[in-house]
Amino acid sequence: MDTKRHTSKQYEAELLEVKENLLYLGALVQEAIEDSIQALLERDTELARKVIANDVNIDKLDDEIEEKCVRLLALRQPAARDLRFITTAIKINGHLERIGDMAVKICEKIALLNEEPQLKPYIDLPRMAEIARSMIRQSLDALVNEDVELANKVRREDEIVDSLNEQIFRELLTFMMEDHRTIHRSLLIMQISKTLERISDHAKSIADMVVFMITGMNVRHQWPFEGQET
């Protein structure tokens, strides 16, 4: 971000600090998602518990960022671009924190799943998780590089995750209809899938916010494909 025009070095440093913290939070959240999927694939309950325990750090950082943003708003009374950046940062911060909570939810389900034999090989879940994770990363990349193009790409990727979620739902439905003993596990997997889908929704929202921050245009309720109906 071009902050060189600020006369106050202190102010500039504070803005940069918020940005750095946001990226750090993003990295932590991505790691949580990665670890939870690894815990799922390798049936590693220990790792799942680690993710749950680490959520404290995410929450702490979330509080910190919010406090910094509010302080900046109160003391510096930013205008235009800086104001957009700070309000965006507050919102992105909220989204990231929610994603962190969702990773915790996934890990709780994984711990339960691991108590029973594996229902089926997981193929689509890791794909969903990978796409969701890369959406977070790319939306933050877009923030760093002020890349509207990339942000828009992220906004479109949400679709893929949605369709994967539906696919998993149909697959699990057949499992449940065939054998009622699989219902519990199927439901757990369903919830994980749904949670991943919501994570990608949050990632899309972050991308929306990034577009707003760069262009000043609100695209939150616009369809990312041109000339297509919702």
Next chain:
Amino acid sequence: MKSRLFFKIFATYLILVLLVMAVMEFFLTPKIRETITRGVMERMIGHGRIMALMTLDEMLRKVTELAARSEARITIIDAAGKVLADSSWKDQKMDNHLNRPEVQEARLKGQGTAIRYSRTLQQSMLYVAVAVPEKDHIRGYVRLARSLEEVALSIEHLYRSIYLTLFLITIPSLILAFLFARNIASPVRRLMELTQKIRAGERPPPMMAESDDELGRLTQDINYIIEEQQEKIRVATEEKSKLEAAFDGMVEGVLTLDGDSRIDQFNRGLRKMVGKQRTDILGKTPLEAFRSADLQVAYLHFRETGETVRQEVALGDEKSLILDVNISAIKGYPGNEGKIMMVFHDVTRLKQLERMRMDFVANVTHEIRTPLTAIIGYIETLQQGAVLDREQTDRFLQTAHNNALRLNRLVDDLLTLSNIEMGEIKMQFQTLAVSEVIAEVLKTLAPQAAAKKITLAENFPEDVPPVRADRDRVFQIFLNILDNAVKFTPEGGAIKITTAQRDAETVSVRIADTGIGIPKNDLPRLGERFYRVEKTRSRDSGGTGLGLSIVKHLMAAHGGRVEIDSTPGQGTSVLLFFPVFIPEKENLSQG
């Protein structure tokens, strides 16, 4: 010539000359004026006293002559002040002159002087009066008068010559000043041009010293400095390029952070390591550039404690890159405070090997323990009395035997593998049609395939040449692969086997199934011993986890190779490349 120095020196001279003139005007002029006036006055007194030697009558007769000789107006006054004669005013009647100050003074002292304005002549006049004595009383006075303007005129004359002299002095001195100023200014200017060239990065030739004075010495010194500087630059450039070569040549990735913790330099090694994922990292903070929480933690720890930090960090998507990072401060160079260096060491391969080894040990243990546990369990049951039940004994012994066989198979596989790896296995190469061997394998697997309703499709074109291979080994290769294909293809699937001649020296066999597939990440690790895509998935299928590993090694022993491609959920295709049997080559190697 636009030298400031020149103008400064020249102006100094000019001012000096002007100052001399001013001093002369203000201090010397009054003095000169006074001296000249007094001189005139004294001369007039002299004249007066000489005139006073004459009698009044004589004077009266010769007044005109006396005036001409003394160049003054002469007035002769009697003791009472009555004007007897005047050289200038012959006919007019003149008033009594006794009260004139010069006359009064002469009456008392014998002579008197005065400078005053004459109303008669209407100009400043210099008057001198001398008493004319007769016996012991004053008979009268002779008064001489001269116009002061005449004095001024003579002063002017004097001045004219003084100014002329000054002028004559000034001109050469200014010329001298000009030359002197130029003499100093022009070498200084050339020195300046020289230093400017150096500043602009040029390499000017050394300058000739034109004199032995300070300027000459300065020129020599500057020449020396230039030479020394260029030597230093040469050495520094050399050092720098050496360092850069080392910096870029090293395998480790290196980057440096400036005082604002932004990346200001990184080497080719780092670009190679992270290049695929991260471009343009220059000017970014480590977090912006790499977006790794691990790295940030290490970095923050370093920033807080200032201690050198060494940590393993995972970078990239799905932690595909594991780096050992060493963060330390760059010390010992003034102005470099706050600079930080990060050295990255790629340990991805190392970590993989470590994991492979750990997996291997864990797997061998597990694979061996499973049948052993079963065997021990059944034997213990038999010992505890089950042996009396004939029917149960048979069943238990059968199971124990099966497990013992499985154990045996496992040990055989491991042995085969280690033999191939050590190159101790003897290959019996012969001419071989791969399709024949495949057909044989398919016959063996037909019951399993039929049980899962899997369609087996063969496509063996006639023109595929025979290969050079060991029949038994090839059988094992296809058995392992086709067995996998059958195992991991769900009911109602299909397996398609196609042979083809790829080029003059290679025959390829493609075995494509419609099975569950293998995730991309796992593909590179498939040949590892005991590596399973999913930890739980294939052990129940009765495999030893060594099948593909054996295939890989056997293909290598044949001089061929394996390629596996897969899309999760859609199927896997295995491509095998065998060398074509070429008789001439065979003869050559035998002969």
